[in-house]
Amino acid sequence: MNSGRLMSLAVMLTILAAGAALADSTTRLGCDSDLDGDAQVTVNDVLEIVAVWGTPDHDTDGDGVCGVGEILQVLAEFGSTCHPFTNGVIVTMDYDAGVAIVQGTGLADHPMGPFDGSEGCFNPNTPTDQNFTWRIPLNPVYTNNPPVNLLNTFGAVGVCTNGVSWYNPYDGGGVDAPSTICMDEFNAHPSPDGSYHYHQASDWAYPTDASGHSILMGYAFDGYPVYGPYETEGVFAKDLTGDMALDECNTHSDPVRGIHYHAISFELDQSGFPWIAGCYRGVPDESNFMGGGGGPPPGGCNSGCGAAMAPPPVCMCLQNNPEYAYCCTDWDIYCCIQAQQYCGYNPPGGGCN
Ligand SMILES: [Zn+2]
Numbered sequence: 001m002n003s004g005r006l007m008s009l010a011v012m013l014t015i016l017a018a019g020a021a022l023a024d025s026t027t028r029l030g031c032d033s034d035l036d037g038d039a040q041v042t043v044n045d046v047l048e049i050v051a052v053w054g055t056p057d058h059d060t061d062g063d064g065v066c067g068v069g070e071i072l073q074v075l076a077e078f079g080s081t082c083h084p085f086t087n088g089v090i091v092t093m094d095y096d097a098g099v100a101i102v103q104g105t106g107l108a109d110h111p112m113g114p115f116d117g118s119e120g121c122f123n124p125n126t127p128t129d130q131n132f133t134w135r136i137p138l139n140p141v142y143t144n145n146p147p148v149n150l151l152n153t154f155g156a157v158g159v160c161t162n163g164v165s166w167y168n169p170y171d172g173g174g175v176d177a178p179s180t181i182c183m184d185e186f187n188a189h190p191s192p193d194g195s196y197h198y199h200q201a202s203d204w205a206y207p208t209d210a211s212g213h214s215i216l217m218g219y220a221f222d223g224y225p226v227y228g229p230y231e232t233e234g235v236f237a238k239d240l241t242g243d244m245a246l247d248e249c250n251t252h253s254d255p256v257r258g259i260h261y262h263a264i265s266f267e268l269d270q271s272g273f274p275w276i277a278g279c280y281r282g283v284p285d286e287s288n289f290m291g292g293g294g295g296p297p298p299g300g301c302n303s304g305c306g307a308a309m310a311p312p313p314v315c316m317c318l319q320n321n322p323e324y325a326y327c328c329t330d331w332d333i334y335c336c337i338q339a340q341q342y343c344g345y346n347p348p349g350g351g352c353n
């Protein structure tokens with residue numbers, strides 16, 4: 001075939017594919033035919049195939065040559081967005097490195113806060129643009145010995161489809177955040193560095209698909225997806241037994257979704273620890289833990305309380321008084337006195353000095 005005929009073939013296929021208007025409800029990261037790595041399958045990818053037609057380049061169907069097989073693949077995927085991210089999150093694909101590169105502000109597309117105590121949650125921090133870049137493996141690698149201990153990791157350990165990061169169960173001081181630290185109505189709050197984050201399922205991840213299984217909430221940094229709380233209508237995945245029981249990482253597997261985590265929230269089930277994940281089931285991309293995100297690891301909302309060994313209820317009590325909210329990050333003798341007088345605090349050694 002000469003290139004002129006190939007071009008007209010490409011144009012014809014493009015028109016056909018555009019007419020097909022394929023529904024795109026992927027929860028998958030990456031497309032076979034996204035040859036230019038822009039996370040969409042467009043006419044540009046068709047042209048990439050045409051340009052190397054008959055050569056071994058772009059042999060995505062594995063038959064040794066770029067040809068009809070690749071055109072059929074691009075037709076099947078034409079018009080697809082090769083990722084489930086929303087909220088202006090920018091996704092590009094590095095297929096050679098095997099990662100989706102996810103960039104965004106980390107700010108939610110739902111209301112955040114208020115954190116001034118007017119609706120019961122006081123937090124001295126404010127959500128700010130984090131300008132983060134995360135790398136999510138396209139082909140997760142299962143392991144029983146993950147190189148990163150998720151429960152010991154500060155800061156983001158995964159990212160949701162709306163670009164908001166999610167953390168392990170703990171805030172600074174080692175307190176379980178969902179059960180002890182106040183959150184806004186979408187179950188999130190900001191760190192001292194302004195990074196808005198979830199430690200548990202957010203309300204927007206409660207809906208289910210037609211099968212009754214929860215919708216996708218996001219990804220762990222090992223590339224495995226995180227779904228909301230339900231396995232089937234009204235049944236929490238955490239309550240399953242037998243083959244489908246969640247493992248210590250909070251994952252199980254099914255034929256549709258493969259290996260996936262299930263998140264739950266304190267408001268749905270107070271015994272939902274570890275809330276999103278207890279460990280990584282796959283090998284995470286470690287670049288995410290080396291300053292890939294929003295600056296230094298956040299100390300969390302309770303680092304001051306933690307340093308003073310004040311128990312979570314004492315910290316909550318102090319945080320609920322705006323005048324003493326600073327105590328949650330910067331403990332001093334006035335915090336101690338206030339906590340002792342009004343919050344049932346017994347200082348180590350018995351006195352505040
Ligand atoms: Zn937190």
Ligand SMILES: [Zn+2]
Pocket residue numbers: 213227230231237252254260262
């Ligand atoms: Zn499931």
